[in-house]
Amino acid sequence: MSGPPTRLLIGLVGPMGCGKSTVGRMLGDLGAMVIDADAVAREMTAPGTPALSQIRARFGDQVFAPDGALDRSALAEIVFSDDGALRDLEAIVHPRVREAIDGRLAAASDSAEDGQPIVAIEAIKLVEGGLAERCHEVWLIECGPSTQRLRLAGRGIAAADLERRLASQGVELVARLEASLAGRVHSRRLSTEGTLDDVRERVEDALADALLRSA
Secondary structure, eight states: SSSSSSSSSEEEEEETTTTHHHHHHHHHHOOOOOHHHHHHHHTTTTTTHHHHHHHHHHGGGBBBBBSBOHHHHHHHHHHHOOOHHHHHHHHHHHHHHHHHHHHHHHHHHSSGGGGOOOOEEOOTTTTTTTTTGGEEEEEEEOOHHHHHHHHHHTTTTOOHHHHHHHHHHHHHHHHHHHHHHHSEEEEEEEEEESSSHHHHHHHHHHHHHHHHHOO
């Protein structure tokens, strides 16, 4: 990461459906610059990008729509049931995502007053992708299994697909991430159970404490 250091760089990670994007939006409302790694990945795999030719070579025409755009549902069906396929996809996409995120972090430091913005990176592969070590602290976003399944079902994900996606993450993901970060990066758990007002209060409290720690 180039340029002046940020005052506070927060990583947001946790199981799918547990509210990383909700927490990210709340941090944005509180003045943070939010970088959504999933949105960046979509940009890196948009029509005309170099990654698409590599994805076609690895996965074939079956993961593309008639207009040439990536059929993300078809691709997800493959990679969430095949660990090797998932690793191959990540090898194509993740280096490009990291490079794009590096550029945005450098731009944030260069353009922000005093070179000290608050930045949050939302990424489901924050730890595995090597981004966690760049953060001052990592927030582990979590909720109960029933809440998680209800939220994912509300996105229109079919039951069988939902279970495949959850199985690909493994059980006790937050505990495993917390253990892997121990001694390397400060982490804190943040629950998204309850109302949005409940969650916002937790986010505000966590941000206030994080700012005190970084002072």
